[in-house]
Amino acid sequence: MTFQRLTYSIPWNLFLITLGSIIFSIGLKAIVIPHGMITGGFSGAGILIYYYTNLLTPGTWYMIINIPVFILGWKFISRRFFLYSLYGAVMLTIFIDLINFTIAVNDNILAVLAGGTIMGAGAGITFRSLGSAGGNDIISVMLNQKFGIRIGTYTFLFNLVLFVFSFGSLNTDLVLYSMAMSFITSQVVDYFMMMFNQRKMIIVISEKSKTIADEVIHKMKRGVTFLKGEGAYTGKEKNVLLTVVNTFQIKRIEEIAYQIDPDAFLIVENTFNVLGKGFSKRKIY
Numbered sequence: 001m002t003f004q005r006l007t008y009s010i011p012w013n014l015f016l017i018t019l020g021s022i023i024f025s026i027g028l029k030a031i032v033i034p035h036g037m038i039t040g041g042f043s044g045a046g047i048l049i050y051y052y053t054n055l056l057t058p059g060t061w062y063m064i065i066n067i068p069v070f071i072l073g074w075k076f077i078s079r080r081f082f083l084y085s086l087y088g089a090v091m092l093t094i095f096i097d098l099i100n101f102t103i104a105v106n107d108n109i110l111a112v113l114a115g116g117t118i119m120g121a122g123a124g125i126t127f128r129s130l131g132s133a134g135g136n137d138i139i140s141v142m143l144n145q146k147f148g149i150r151i152g153t154y155t156f157l158f159n160l161v162l163f164v165f166s167f168g169s170l171n172t173d174l175v176l177y178s179m180a181m182s183f184i185t186s187q188v189v190d191y192f193m194m195m196f197n198q199r200k201m202i203i204v205i206s207e208k209s210k211t212i213a214d215e216v217i218h219k220m221k222r223g224v225t226f227l228k229g230e231g232a233y234t235g236k237e238k239n240v241l242l243t244v245v246n247t248f249q250i251k252r253i254e255e256i257a258y259q260i261d262p263d264a265f266l267i268v269e270n271t272f273n274v275l276g277k278g279f280s281k282r283k284i285y
Contacts, residue, residue, distance in 0.1 A: 012129075013129040014084075016126060018091055020129070021091040021092045022095050022122070023118060023121055023122030023125065024119050024123055024133065025096045025122070027117075027122060028096060029099040030101055031103050032047075032119070037115070038162075038174075040178065041155060042134070042135030043135065044178075045061075045062075045162070046058045046064075058097075060093065060097070062089070063093045080131075081131055081132070085132045085133070088129075092133045115181050116180075116181040116183070116188065120184060123137070123185065123192075124192020125192060127141075136158060155182075155185070159182040159186075199245065200250055200270065201242070201244050201268070202241075202242070202243050203227075203241065203267040204240070204243075204264055205240050205241075205266075206257065207238065209240065210239065211260050212260050219252075220245070220249060220252060220256075222249070223243065225242045254266060
Protein backbone atom coordinates (compact mmCIF):
# COMPACT_ATOMS: atom_id res chain seq x y z
CA MET A 1 0.00 0.00 0.00
CA THR A 2 1.40 3.40 -0.98
CA PHE A 3 1.48 6.25 1.55
CA GLN A 4 -1.11 8.12 -0.51
CA ARG A 5 -3.52 5.18 -0.30
CA LEU A 6 -2.78 4.79 3.41
CA THR A 7 -3.77 8.41 4.14
CA TYR A 8 -7.18 7.77 2.56
CA SER A 9 -7.79 4.45 4.35
CA ILE A 10 -10.46 4.25 7.03
CA PRO A 11 -8.25 2.65 9.76
CA TRP A 12 -5.55 5.31 9.36
CA ASN A 13 -8.02 8.20 9.60
CA LEU A 14 -9.80 6.70 12.60
CA PHE A 15 -6.42 6.23 14.27
CA LEU A 16 -5.44 9.88 13.71
CA ILE A 17 -8.79 11.18 14.96
CA THR A 18 -8.71 8.94 18.04
CA LEU A 19 -5.11 9.81 18.91
CA GLY A 20 -5.71 13.52 18.37
CA SER A 21 -8.84 13.42 20.54
CA ILE A 22 -6.98 11.70 23.39
CA ILE A 23 -4.10 14.21 23.32
CA PHE A 24 -6.44 17.22 23.09
CA SER A 25 -8.56 15.91 25.97
CA ILE A 26 -5.48 15.47 28.18
CA GLY A 27 -4.48 19.08 27.63
CA LEU A 28 -8.02 20.25 28.30
CA LYS A 29 -8.94 18.19 31.36
CA ALA A 30 -5.52 17.78 32.96
CA ILE A 31 -4.27 21.38 32.59
CA VAL A 32 -6.76 23.92 31.24
CA ILE A 33 -9.89 23.24 33.31
CA PRO A 34 -8.00 22.81 36.64
CA HIS A 35 -6.58 26.31 36.11
CA GLY A 36 -10.02 27.79 35.35
CA MET A 37 -9.08 28.76 31.79
CA ILE A 38 -11.09 28.35 28.61
CA THR A 39 -9.88 26.99 25.30
CA GLY A 40 -11.87 29.01 22.80
CA GLY A 41 -13.83 27.50 19.94
CA PHE A 42 -16.79 25.25 20.60
CA SER A 43 -14.96 23.39 23.35
CA GLY A 44 -14.40 26.75 25.06
CA ALA A 45 -18.07 27.61 24.67
CA GLY A 46 -18.92 24.26 26.25
CA ILE A 47 -16.61 24.98 29.17
CA LEU A 48 -18.16 28.43 29.67
CA ILE A 49 -21.64 26.93 29.78
CA TYR A 50 -20.39 24.31 32.23
CA TYR A 51 -18.80 26.99 34.45
CA TYR A 52 -22.02 29.00 34.50
CA THR A 53 -24.54 26.17 34.92
CA ASN A 54 -22.51 23.45 36.65
CA LEU A 55 -24.82 21.07 34.82
CA LEU A 56 -23.93 18.03 32.71
CA THR A 57 -20.24 17.91 31.61
CA PRO A 58 -18.02 19.98 29.28
CA GLY A 59 -18.01 17.07 26.83
CA THR A 60 -21.79 16.83 26.78
CA TRP A 61 -22.19 20.56 26.18
CA TYR A 62 -19.63 20.33 23.38
CA MET A 63 -21.69 17.63 21.68
CA ILE A 64 -24.96 19.56 22.05
CA ILE A 65 -23.71 22.78 20.43
CA ASN A 66 -22.15 20.75 17.60
CA ILE A 67 -25.45 19.69 16.10
CA PRO A 68 -26.10 22.68 13.75
CA VAL A 69 -22.49 22.71 12.55
CA PHE A 70 -22.64 19.05 11.53
CA ILE A 71 -25.48 19.94 9.19
CA LEU A 72 -23.17 22.45 7.48
CA GLY A 73 -20.42 19.86 7.20
CA TRP A 74 -22.78 17.39 5.54
CA LYS A 75 -24.10 19.98 3.09
CA PHE A 76 -20.99 21.93 2.09
CA ILE A 77 -18.04 19.53 2.42
CA SER A 78 -18.79 15.82 2.03
CA ARG A 79 -20.52 12.87 3.57
CA ARG A 80 -17.16 11.26 4.34
CA PHE A 81 -15.98 14.37 6.17
CA PHE A 82 -19.25 14.51 8.08
CA LEU A 83 -18.96 10.89 9.25
CA TYR A 84 -15.31 11.23 10.25
CA SER A 85 -16.10 14.49 12.10
CA LEU A 86 -19.05 12.90 13.85
CA TYR A 87 -16.74 10.12 15.02
CA GLY A 88 -14.21 12.77 16.12
CA ALA A 89 -16.80 14.70 18.12
CA VAL A 90 -18.01 11.51 19.82
CA MET A 91 -14.42 10.49 20.67
CA LEU A 92 -13.61 13.95 22.02
CA THR A 93 -16.77 13.95 24.12
CA ILE A 94 -15.96 10.52 25.55
CA PHE A 95 -12.32 11.26 26.34
CA ILE A 96 -13.08 14.66 27.86
CA ASP A 97 -15.46 12.95 30.27
CA LEU A 98 -13.21 9.92 30.91
CA ILE A 99 -10.01 11.78 31.75
CA ASN A 100 -10.12 12.67 35.44
CA PHE A 101 -6.46 13.15 36.34
CA THR A 102 -4.59 16.44 36.49
CA ILE A 103 -1.01 17.33 35.57
CA ALA A 104 0.71 19.13 38.42
CA VAL A 105 1.48 22.48 36.81
CA ASN A 106 1.28 25.25 39.41
CA ASP A 107 2.47 28.27 37.44
CA ASN A 108 -0.13 29.77 35.09
CA ILE A 109 2.45 30.70 32.46
CA LEU A 110 3.71 27.10 32.33
CA ALA A 111 0.09 25.93 32.18
CA VAL A 112 -0.50 28.21 29.17
CA LEU A 113 2.56 26.82 27.38
CA ALA A 114 1.85 23.19 28.22
CA GLY A 115 -1.90 23.36 27.62
CA GLY A 116 -1.58 25.24 24.34
CA THR A 117 1.10 22.89 23.02
CA ILE A 118 -0.69 19.68 24.00
CA MET A 119 -4.08 20.78 22.67
CA GLY A 120 -2.50 22.16 19.50
CA ALA A 121 -0.74 18.85 18.92
CA GLY A 122 -3.98 16.94 19.43
CA ALA A 123 -5.96 19.21 17.11
CA GLY A 124 -3.16 19.17 14.54
CA ILE A 125 -3.05 15.37 14.48
CA THR A 126 -6.81 15.26 14.01
CA PHE A 127 -6.55 17.74 11.11
CA ARG A 128 -4.03 15.44 9.41
CA SER A 129 -6.98 13.08 8.88
CA LEU A 130 -9.86 13.48 6.43
CA GLY A 131 -12.13 14.58 9.24
CA SER A 132 -12.11 16.82 12.29
CA ALA A 133 -13.22 16.89 15.90
CA GLY A 134 -16.40 18.74 14.94
CA GLY A 135 -17.43 22.17 16.14
CA ASN A 136 -15.31 25.07 14.99
CA ASP A 137 -13.05 22.64 13.13
CA ILE A 138 -15.75 22.10 10.50
CA ILE A 139 -16.03 25.84 9.84
CA SER A 140 -12.20 26.04 9.70
CA VAL A 141 -12.00 23.36 7.02
CA MET A 142 -14.77 25.01 4.99
CA LEU A 143 -12.94 28.36 5.00
CA ASN A 144 -9.61 26.66 4.26
CA GLN A 145 -11.02 24.85 1.23
CA LYS A 146 -12.99 27.75 -0.21
CA PHE A 147 -10.73 30.72 0.61
CA GLY A 148 -7.34 29.22 1.56
CA ILE A 149 -7.49 30.67 5.09
CA ARG A 150 -5.11 28.89 7.44
CA ILE A 151 -6.93 26.76 9.98
CA GLY A 152 -4.84 27.99 12.91
CA THR A 153 -5.26 31.63 11.86
CA TYR A 154 -9.05 31.41 11.68
CA THR A 155 -9.19 29.55 14.99
CA PHE A 156 -7.18 32.25 16.75
CA LEU A 157 -9.34 35.07 15.34
CA PHE A 158 -12.54 33.27 16.31
CA ASN A 159 -11.22 32.70 19.81
CA LEU A 160 -10.15 36.31 20.10
CA VAL A 161 -13.75 37.41 19.58
CA LEU A 162 -14.96 34.78 22.07
CA PHE A 163 -12.49 35.95 24.71
CA VAL A 164 -13.49 39.59 24.26
CA PHE A 165 -17.06 38.62 25.18
CA SER A 166 -15.69 36.72 28.19
CA PHE A 167 -14.34 39.88 29.84
CA GLY A 168 -16.54 40.81 32.77
CA SER A 169 -17.80 37.27 33.12
CA LEU A 170 -14.49 35.62 33.98
CA ASN A 171 -11.41 36.74 35.86
CA THR A 172 -9.51 39.14 33.61
CA ASP A 173 -6.16 37.43 34.21
CA LEU A 174 -7.61 34.05 33.27
CA VAL A 175 -9.08 35.46 30.05
CA LEU A 176 -5.70 36.92 29.10
CA TYR A 177 -3.99 33.63 29.91
CA SER A 178 -6.57 31.87 27.75
CA MET A 179 -5.93 34.24 24.85
CA ALA A 180 -2.20 33.53 25.04
CA MET A 181 -2.88 29.80 25.16
CA SER A 182 -5.16 30.08 22.13
CA PHE A 183 -2.37 31.73 20.14
CA ILE A 184 0.07 28.94 21.06
CA THR A 185 -2.52 26.33 20.13
CA SER A 186 -3.13 27.91 16.71
CA GLN A 187 0.61 28.03 15.97
CA VAL A 188 1.07 24.37 16.90
CA VAL A 189 -1.93 23.40 14.74
CA ASP A 190 -0.42 25.19 11.73
CA TYR A 191 2.91 23.45 12.41
CA PHE A 192 1.26 20.04 12.35
CA MET A 193 -0.61 20.95 9.18
CA MET A 194 2.70 21.85 7.49
CA MET A 195 4.56 18.85 8.89
CA PHE A 196 6.11 16.57 6.23
CA ASN A 197 5.13 19.03 3.50
CA GLN A 198 7.00 22.24 4.25
CA ARG A 199 9.53 23.04 1.54
CA LYS A 200 11.83 25.87 0.59
CA MET A 201 11.40 27.83 -2.62
CA ILE A 202 14.71 28.96 -4.08
CA ILE A 203 15.13 31.68 -6.70
CA VAL A 204 18.53 32.09 -8.36
CA ILE A 205 19.34 35.12 -10.51
CA SER A 206 22.54 34.53 -12.48
CA GLU A 207 24.20 35.04 -15.84
CA LYS A 208 24.85 31.28 -15.81
CA SER A 209 21.38 30.10 -14.84
CA LYS A 210 21.30 27.41 -17.57
CA THR A 211 24.47 25.77 -16.24
CA ILE A 212 23.20 25.95 -12.65
CA ALA A 213 19.86 24.45 -13.71
CA ASP A 214 21.58 21.52 -15.45
CA GLU A 215 23.59 20.77 -12.29
CA VAL A 216 20.50 20.90 -10.09
CA ILE A 217 18.57 18.60 -12.41
CA HIS A 218 21.32 15.99 -12.81
CA LYS A 219 22.99 16.05 -9.39
CA MET A 220 19.98 16.67 -7.15
CA LYS A 221 17.20 15.22 -9.31
CA ARG A 222 15.06 18.29 -8.68
CA GLY A 223 12.86 20.02 -11.22
CA VAL A 224 13.73 23.55 -12.30
CA THR A 225 11.63 26.26 -13.94
CA PHE A 226 12.90 29.33 -15.78
CA LEU A 227 11.08 32.60 -15.22
CA LYS A 228 11.68 35.32 -17.78
CA GLY A 229 13.27 38.33 -16.12
CA GLU A 230 14.66 41.68 -17.14
CA GLY A 231 17.16 43.85 -15.30
CA ALA A 232 15.50 47.13 -14.33
CA TYR A 233 18.77 49.05 -14.65
CA THR A 234 20.44 47.29 -17.58
CA GLY A 235 17.30 46.27 -19.46
CA LYS A 236 19.02 42.93 -20.13
CA GLU A 237 16.82 39.84 -20.37
CA LYS A 238 17.80 36.79 -18.34
CA ASN A 239 16.42 33.48 -17.08
CA VAL A 240 15.52 33.43 -13.39
CA LEU A 241 15.83 29.92 -11.93
CA LEU A 242 13.04 28.66 -9.66
CA THR A 243 13.09 25.36 -7.77
CA VAL A 244 11.55 23.83 -4.63
CA VAL A 245 13.59 21.66 -2.26
CA ASN A 246 13.52 20.39 1.31
CA THR A 247 15.48 22.03 4.12
CA PHE A 248 18.43 19.66 3.85
CA GLN A 249 19.00 20.49 0.18
CA ILE A 250 19.40 24.25 0.59
CA LYS A 251 23.15 24.12 1.20
CA ARG A 252 23.68 21.88 -1.82
CA ILE A 253 21.83 24.39 -4.01
CA GLU A 254 24.01 27.17 -2.60
CA GLU A 255 27.18 25.19 -3.32
CA ILE A 256 26.14 24.48 -6.89
CA ALA A 257 25.10 28.08 -7.59
CA TYR A 258 28.17 29.79 -6.13
CA GLN A 259 30.67 27.31 -7.53
CA ILE A 260 29.37 28.09 -11.01
CA ASP A 261 28.71 31.80 -10.46
CA PRO A 262 30.20 33.53 -7.39
CA ASP A 263 28.12 36.63 -8.28
CA ALA A 264 24.79 34.79 -8.30
CA PHE A 265 21.87 36.27 -6.36
CA LEU A 266 20.02 33.60 -4.33
CA ILE A 267 16.71 33.96 -2.48
CA VAL A 268 15.26 31.31 -0.12
CA GLU A 269 11.58 31.50 0.85
CA ASN A 270 9.47 29.37 3.20
CA THR A 271 6.45 27.70 1.62
CA PHE A 272 3.37 26.68 3.57
CA ASN A 273 2.35 23.90 1.24
CA VAL A 274 3.55 22.36 -2.02
CA LEU A 275 1.16 20.33 -4.15
CA GLY A 276 2.05 18.55 -7.36
CA LYS A 277 4.11 15.76 -8.86
CA GLY A 278 7.00 14.80 -6.61
CA PHE A 279 5.39 16.48 -3.59
CA SER A 280 2.04 16.12 -1.81
CA LYS A 281 -1.30 15.65 -3.50
CA ARG A 282 -4.28 17.81 -2.66
CA LYS A 283 -6.25 16.35 0.23
CA ILE A 284 -9.87 15.85 -0.70
CA TYR A 285 -12.24 15.75 2.28
